Amino acid sequence: MVEIIEKSALLSSYPQDIDKAIGITTTVPIEIIYAAGYFPVDLNNVFISSDDPSRMVDHAELNGIPRNTCAWIKGIYSAAKKIGIKRLVGVAQGDCTNTHAIMDILDFAGLDVIPFEYPYKRDEDRLKCNLKEFANQLGARHDDISSMKIRLDGIRALIHRIDELTWLDNKVTGEENHLWSVTASDMFGDYNTYEKEAREFLKKAEERTSVQHKIRLGFMGIPPICNDIFSFLDSLGCHVVFNEVQRQFSMPFETATLEAQYTEYTYPYDVFMQIEDIKREICKRSIDGIIFYVQNFCHRSIYEKIIRKLIDIPMITVDFDRPGPINGAMMTRLEAFVEMVENK
Numbered sequence: 001m002v003e004i005i006e007k008s009a010l011l012s013s014y015p016q017d018i019d020k021a022i023g024i025t026t027t028v029p030i031e032i033i034y035a036a037g038y039f040p041v042d043l044n045n046v047f048i049s050s051d052d053p054s055r056m057v058d059h060a061e062l063n064g065i066p067r068n069t070c071a072w073i074k075g076i077y078s079a080a081k082k083i084g085i086k087r088l089v090g091v092a093q094g095d096c097t098n099t100h101a102i103m104d105i106l107d108f109a110g111l112d113v114i115p116f117e118y119p120y121k122r123d124e125d126r127l128k129c130n131l132k133e134f135a136n137q138l139g140a141r142h143d144d145i146s147s148m149k150i151r152l153d154g155i156r157a158l159i160h161r162i163d164e165l166t167w168l169d170n171k172v173t174g175e176e177n178h179l180w181s182v183t184a185s186d187m188f189g190d191y192n193t194y195e196k197e198a199r200e201f202l203k204k205a206e207e208r209t210s211v212q213h214k215i216r217l218g219f220m221g222i223p224p225i226c227n228d229i230f231s232f233l234d235s236l237g238c239h240v241v242f243n244e245v246q247r248q249f250s251m252p253f254e255t256a257t258l259e260a261q262y263t264e265y266t267y268p269y270d271v272f273m274q275i276e277d278i279k280r281e282i283c284k285r286s287i288d289g290i291i292f293y294v295q296n297f298c299h300r301s302i303y304e305k306i307i308r309k310l311i312d313i314p315m316i317t318v319d320f321d322r323p324g325p326i327n328g329a330m331m332t333r334l335e336a337f338v339e340m341v342e343n344k
């Protein structure tokens with residue numbers, strides 16, 4: 001067995017009491033986790049922000065995860081092992097089957113897997129029951145959950161302002177937008193620190209001068225695993241003004257209840273609701289072109305056919321396997337796409 005020795009910079013910023021940590025593999029109602037006295041650790045974030053994510057992928061393969069499995073899954077597996085997490089939430093509906101298999105492997109390895117389910121048909125009443133069951137399993141009280149929703153909504157408003165500073169004021173880069181939105185899934189396991197850092201960032205960002213780029217792009221699909229795609233697009237004169245899935249992690253819709261919030265959240269449900277939201281944002285944000293990012297071996301690439309039919313602005317599909325920099329062939333394809341968008 002290969003031991004992973006690198007220390008994740010992000011992991012060190014989480015609270016250190018591992019007995020209180022609950023691993024998550026996708027966005028789940030963290031209001032309930034916090035209200036129950038635990039803290040969430042998004043294993044995707046731990047993986048991708050580690051010193052050497054590629055090595056974490058190797059570790060998973062050496063421990064029997066098949067090579068033809070998506071790299072995010074391998075990263076989740078290694079992250080769970082690396083930090084010695086004891087509990088995690090298993091999303092039985094609304095995530096992917098690869099995650100289900102990893103849950104079983106981690107369950108078999110002795111972790112306590114707490115099930116949670118988004119209803120298949122986006123049914124608010126059913127979701128309400130599922131939230132209640134999830135809260136009962138963790139021992140969270142209704143009043144504490146309601147207060148936590150109000151508290152976290154206040155923090156999410158800061159992330160929504162960062163988003164506005166990206167597409168409206170052109171003061172925040174697509175990469176900064178991506179990082180703040182993607183970490184909204186667990187808020188560093190410590191929402192007070194997350195809020196403090198977001199406020200500090202906002203203060204500095206508001207003082208920046210707006211930058212006008214020649215092209216405005218949007219990302220949809222899975223959050224990219226490669227580490228330099230944003231800076232490469234920036235070097236081509238493109239401003240990424242929309243990170244579709246990451247924005248969903250920040251719960252962009254105003255809601256009065258937890259069940260409404262997680263019913264409006266598009267990621268776990270059908271692709272049509274997701275496309276409606278994307279079309280609205282394309283218009284609002286004046287987006288010139290879309291990058292549909294797919295992960296190798298991910299089922300979501302099957303949606304491409306529908307997406308291309310329903311979204312009528314220039315689109316390029318890019319796929320990656322392992323974490324790391326983008327390669328020369330991908331750079332050439334992106335350059336050609338940007339040129340095509342510019343000519344349009």
Ligand code: SF4
Binds near residue numbers: 097222298300
């Ligand atoms: S990229 Fe696709 S296959 Fe991989 S974890 Fe995400 S949804 Fe599952």
